[in-house]
Structure formats: C-alpha cells, structure tokens
Amino acid sequence: MPLYRFRILDGAEISDNGDLEFPDLASARxxxxxxxxxxxxxxxxxxxxxxxxxxxxxxxxxxxxVSVSFDVVDAPGIR
Structure with a gap:
C-alpha cells in the first residue's frame, strides 16, 4: 500500500505523524x-x-x- 504523511503547519511545522498506509490518495484525502x-x-x-x-x-x-486549509476570522457585523 502507498505511504502518505499528514503534516500540520501554522507558519511552522507543528506535527508530522510519520508514514501512514492508505490504499490510494482518495482514501488518504x-x-x-x-x-x-x-x-x-x-x-x-x-x-x-x-x-x-x-x-x-x-x-x-x-x-x-493534498492540502486542507483553515482560516479563523473574527468578522462581527458582516451580513
């Protein structure tokens, strides 16, 4: 099975949980x-x-x- 890594970053790398096996990229995603x-x-x-x-x-x-991104934005009063 192919190997993948999940890396969490917020300007610097926070976490790399090593190699993980998944049947394909879609499963890893x-x-x-x-x-x-x-x-x-x-x-x-x-x-x-x-x-x-x-x-x-x-x-x-x-x-x-694949990259999954998140931004948390305070936006009071926006409609």
Whole structure:
C-alpha cells in the first residue's frame, strides 16, 4: 500500500505523524479531512493551532499531494 504523511503547519511545522498506509490518495484525502475535523472539534483544547493553519498530505519524500486549509476570522457585523 502507498505511504502518505499528514503534516500540520501554522507558519511552522507543528506535527508530522510519520508514514501512514492508505490504499490510494482518495482514501488518504478522506482521512485527512476527518482528522482536520477532529482537530477543529477539539480546538478549544488545542492552544498550539493559530487562526490560520493547514494540513498537507504528502508522499514520503515530502511532495504535497493534498492540502486542507483553515482560516479563523473574527468578522462581527458582516451580513
């Protein structure tokens, strides 16, 4: 099975969880989105994530294949 890495960055690399096996890139993409959702769910307890961060799915050599990005913006009064 192909190997992928999930790298979390917010200007600097916060996390690289090593090589993970998935049957294909589509499966790795789905899992990256699920993992990002779990991080957002726990955001109140995660102080290390800033207001702008992303998760890259890379191959073992570091080539980015998928990027999931988030920006948190305070925008009171916008309709």
């Amino acid at each position: 789905v899992e990256a989105i699920r993992y990002a959702g779990a991080l957002l769910h726990d955001a109140g307890r995660i102080n290390s994530l800033g207001d702008r961060w992303r998760m890259d799915v890379t191959d073992p050599s570091g080539v980015t294949l």
